[in-house]
Amino acid sequence: MERYVQLENVQKVFETKQGRFVALRDINLVVRRGEFVSIIGHSGCGKSTLLNLIAGLTEATDGVLLCNGREIAGPGPQRAVVFQNHSLLPWMSCYDNVFLAVERVYGAVESKESLKIRTEEALALVGLTHATHKYPHEISGGMKQRVGIARALSMQPKVLLLDEPLGALDALTRAHLQDEISRIVAASGCTTIMVTHDVDEAVLLSDRIVMMTNGPAATIGEVLDVSLPRPRERLKLADDPAYNRCRSEVLRFLYERQNRPEEQVA
Numbered sequence: 001m002e003r004y005v006q007l008e009n010v011q012k013v014f015e016t017k018q019g020r021f022v023a024l025r026d027i028n029l030v031v032r033r034g035e036f037v038s039i040i041g042h043s044g045c046g047k048s049t050l051l052n053l054i055a056g057l058t059e060a061t062d063g064v065l066l067c068n069g070r071e072i073a074g075p076g077p078q079r080a081v082v083f084q085n086h087s088l089l090p091w092m093s094c095y096d097n098v099f100l101a102v103e104r105v106y107g108a109v110e111s112k113e114s115l116k117i118r119t120e121e122a123l124a125l126v127g128l129t130h131a132t133h134k135y136p137h138e139i140s141g142g143m144k145q146r147v148g149i150a151r152a153l154s155m156q157p158k159v160l161l162l163d164e165p166l167g168a169l170d171a172l173t174r175a176h177l178q179d180e181i182s183r184i185v186a187a188s189g190c191t192t193i194m195v196t197h198d199v200d201e202a203v204l205l206s207d208r209i210v211m212m213t214n215g216p217a218a219t220i221g222e223v224l225d226v227s228l229p230r231p232r233e234r235l236k237l238a239d240d241p242a243y244n245r246c247r248s249e250v251l252r253f254l255y256e257r258q259n260r261p262e263e264q265v266a
Contacts, residue, residue, distance in 0.1 A: 004191050005031040005054060005159060010063035012049055022217040023049050027063065029210065029220060036185060036192045038202035040250065041212030047195040048163055050212075054193060055081050055161050067159060077105045080152035084164045086144040088136045094147045095132045098122050101151045122154035123147075125184055142173040146180065153188055160185065162194035166201070175234065178204055182232065199254070203246045204232060211253045221257070224249050 010027035013020050024046045031037050039047045052058040053065060056075040065072040067079060088097050099119045106115060123129055126146040131139055139147075145165055152160060162181075166174045182205055185192050196202050202209045206226050213221040226246050228237070237243040 002033040003030050004033040004035075004068055005029075005193070006064070006066040007054070008064040008066075010050075010053065010065060011061050012046070012053060012058065013061040023215060024053075024219065025217045026219045029223075031191060031193060033191055034189055035207045036194070036205055037208050037210060038194045038196055038206040039210045039212065040196055040199065040202050040254070041218065042214055042254065043197075044215045045212040045218040046215050047212060051081075051161050051163050051193065051195050054159070055079050057081070077155045078157055079159045079161060080155050080157035081161045081163065082145075082148050082152050082165045084167045086136075086141075086148040088144055088147055090136050093133050093135055094123065094128060094139070094150075095119060097136075097147055098151045098154050102154045105155045118154055118156075122150040125153060125187060126150045126180065140173070141169055142177055145169070145177060149181070149184065153184070153190070158191060160188070160190040160192045162192065164195050164197065167197070174198075174201075179234070181205060182230075186230070199247055199250045202250065203228075203243060204234060204237065209246075209250055211250060222253055 007027050007029045010024065011022070012024040013022050015021075027050065039050060041047055049058065053060055054067075054072065056072050056079065072079075089100070092100065099115065102115050102118045102122075106118065110118075120129070120132075123132055126149050128143065128146055128150060131143060136144055136147075148165070165181075166177050169177065178201055194205065203226055209224045209226060210220055211222045211224065212218050224246060228240070228242055228246070
């Protein structure tokens with residue numbers, strides 16, 4: 001597959017009252033077109049900082065970040081972000097929340113009817129046609145997250161960035177939305193990078209899992225290929241030796257290597 005997102009020797013340093021804080025160092029990563037990559041690690045390892053760098057919301061202190069061969073110099077519609085907080089505007093319906101994003105990106109070049117079609121298609125993709133005219137306070141937390149995903153996909157991004165989008169949901173809703181994300185990403189063909197704390201979520205959804213060392217000065221410790229065939233069914237995977245082997249590899253990295261200071265990268 002074609003290289004699509006590239007990070008070369010990326011470093012991020014924050015200037016604080018206590019001095020320089022090195023959040024990330026020596027980040028080298030290539031994400032191929034259409035690939036689903038999860039970033040996992042303990043709290044404080046810079047996962048969200050790394051995602052914000054790829055989104056263009058934060059500027060790297062050093063190194064090079066490229067998307068489709070072009071330098072990432074700021075945010076853009078080709079890289080859409082879904083945060084843990086759905087960030088819906090409460091006075092707007094589900095339709096209007098999505099339409100707002102569509103209008104910002106395509107309003108100057110497309111007709112109102114075309115914008116309407118884009119909005120309706122995005123809501124249909126996440127299974128929310130029935131909730132088109134509902135307001136955020138009228139729908140569940142899981143549905144709100146699906147509206148957030150629809151809003152991101154309505155811009156037809158080349159890269160979908162997910163920052164723990166399911167972290168605030170209960171276990172059953174989370175499991176359902178994991179399956180939905182897998183289906184949605186397959187249908188849209190987006191290159192997807194997701195930050196998560198959940199090992200099972202990472203293995204279920206990913207083509208590769210990027211495991212971060214502990215911060216400060218966090219870097220990539222290991223990258224695991226998840227060569228499980230798609231589509232993936234969670235009930236069948238529970239007894240799949242390959243699934244459990246991937247799961248064990250991630251757990252071993254997080255809870256053996258990263259819990260022993262003498263084995264951490266200085």
